[in-house]
Amino acid sequence: MxxxxxxxxxxxxxxxxxxxxxxxxxxxxxxxxxxxxxxxxxxxxxxxxxxxxxxxxxxxxxxxxxxxxxxxxATPAQVFSKPWTGSTMWLVMGAYLIAGAVNESGVGQRIAYAFIIRFVRTWNGLIISIFVLTLIMALLIPHPWPRAFMILAVVVAVGRAANMDKDDLSKLGLAIFAASCPLSGVFLTGDTSLNPLAVADSGVNVSFIRYFEIMSVPMIISGIITMLIIMFAFRPNKPLKINVAELKKEQSKLGKMTGKEKRTIFWIVVAIILWLTSSITNVDVGWLTLSVAICMSMPVIGGILTAQSWKDVPINVLIFLTAAMAIGNVGAVTGMNKWLAQTVIPTNLPHNIYLLALFITVFAMIIHMFMGSVIAVMGITIPAFVTATAHLGISPLAISLLVFSVTNLHYILPFHNLAILVGMDGGGYTAKQVSKLGVALTPAIFVIALVMMFWFHIVGLA
Known part of the structure; x- marks a missing residue:
């Protein structure tokens, strides 16, 4: 049926x-x-x-x-040139390769076990650790899905050691994938299928450091708000008792750190250094990311990635991203974006940046309720709002990142956010639990929008 x-x-x-x-x-x-x-x-x-x-x-x-x-x-050049002659697609490829290497090597699990064994003793402590690990891993593993599933594997081990029931485990599963929504936005490489796309839709180039300067504060605040809502709305059925001895046994199964793990850590450190200095070297993060991934395949200095590692790069994601970017790019060429801005968006937009932020948030959330796809909403909404606000003296980057953020944080049903949807099977949570969190989070999104616009004003975007 x-x-x-x-x-x-x-x-x-x-x-x-x-x-x-x-x-x-x-x-x-x-x-x-x-x-x-x-x-x-x-x-x-x-x-x-x-x-x-x-x-x-x-x-x-x-x-x-x-x-x-x-x-x-449109011509093939107009359809494909920006996604593929720019760095976005190559950044996505490199990120998937690096994420696969970190996940397969066991480095991420080793860090997660060490953190939980040392710091976690209570239910709220475990929730906090999920968000802290998500933030740390957002820098080390440049894609939210392998990062979330890696943390999930460790949390499931914690649950088994504590004799946690299935319902409580599902709440933790939801917390893991919900944490990835705001905290993946802290770093440019935190979600390589969304963050670079939001930047590209604005038409403004930013370095790794500049992106962090713009997005770190509002996204960390968003993460804290999400975490507090989860703590309040999803209490455990019984008190959590962490079995540290059992966790240490699970940790010991990882064995001693291998040469492959050490080389993986070396190249992750290299990647982070290159990302942090990209504004000095003037080399795009995309080219740097793929270069590091390729070095991880070389003999002597790498030996981490193999021919099979290319399976970690899903061609379906690349095609999907190309199509999502083409909506905005081709729309600019054909005049569709300008027409949408003039027809759908009111001409008398608020000049006050906070009222404007609230208006954009309402508009984006209404469209997202019907469209479902974050990328689809971005493709239609960002170009129209960038065009409509061009005369207001606000950076297109501020408009693009605001639309992206409020849409990515807004979900009532699982299909509204791909990360939430992907996590349902492994995480064990239900659509009812997703709706409970999403409804509680919706009013907070307006607060987050105001925080974002305030911070954008501080950093010179609005």
Whole structure:
């Protein structure tokens, strides 16, 4: 019955997207060229298909990319040039390779066990440790999914040692993947499928250090707020008693640190140093990340990555990101972005930066409720708001990062955030638990938006 319901949802979504395409395409729209008109129809159809999950997102994105070219809406160069001649895609590849190396080597688990054994004794202490480890690992493992599953493996071991019931373990699983939403935004490499995309959508280049300066304070505050809500809303069914002796046994199974682990640590340190000095060397973080990953495959100095390691780089993610970026990039060429800004967004936007932040937050959250996909919302909303606020003297980077952040933190159902959705199977939590957290977090997002705009003003973006 469940499979039939899921299939029906796909069929409804498929025809719903086609209806949206035909409705937009057949209705005369003044102020839009043929290319802009077709771009709008294809973009909205793609967003509907992404939101209703009619197929794996990369297939939908690939169809969108091909239709842009086949219908002469844009040239192949206009569709693919920015994603692939820029550093974003190469950063994603390098990040997946490095994350796979750290995860496979066991370095991350070794750090997590040492931290928990030393510092954690209570339920709240374990929640805090999850958020602290997520922040630390965001610098060491440049992708949220392997990072979260690595922390989950250690937390499950803690739960087994403490005879924790399934319900309490599910609460911790939700905490792990919920922590990744704000704390992955602290570093440019914290989520290489979203953070560089948000920067790219703004059209402003930033270094690793500049991004950290802009985003670290508001995202750490967001992480603290999320953590406190989880502590308040998800209490344990019984008091937690950490079995340190049992955890030390699990830790001992890792054995002595191997040469491969030591070389992995060396190259992670090298990567961090290169990221931190990118503003001095003027070398893009993307080129640096992939270069480090390639060095990890070399004999003598590496020997960490192998031919099989390329399996850690999912081509579906690359295609999906290309499509998501193409919505904004092609929209600028065809005039769709300008038309959306003039038509959908009110012309009398608030000049007060805090009222503007609240307006953008409401707008982005409403669209996100229906679209579901963070990247889809970014692709449609960021270019329109960047265009609409160009005369207000606010940096496009501030607008882009605000839209990205409030959308990424906003989820009522699991499909609203890919990290939350991905974690459901391994984390063991339910859609009901996700909704409970999401509803509690929603009012806090407005506070976070105000904090972001205040901080953006401090650092010179607004």
């Amino acid at each position: 469940k499979n039939n319901s899921y299939l029906n949802k796909k069929v409804i979504g498929f025809f719903g997207g086609l209806i949206v395409f035909l409705a937009i395409y057949l209705i005369p729209i003044s102020g839009l060229s043929y290319a802009g008109h077709m771009d709008l129809a294809l973009s909205l159809m793609t967003v509907v298909w992404w939101a209703t999950q009619i197929a794996q997102p990369a297939y939908v994105g690939g169809f969108f990319l091909m239709m842009l070219i086949i219908t002469h809406t």
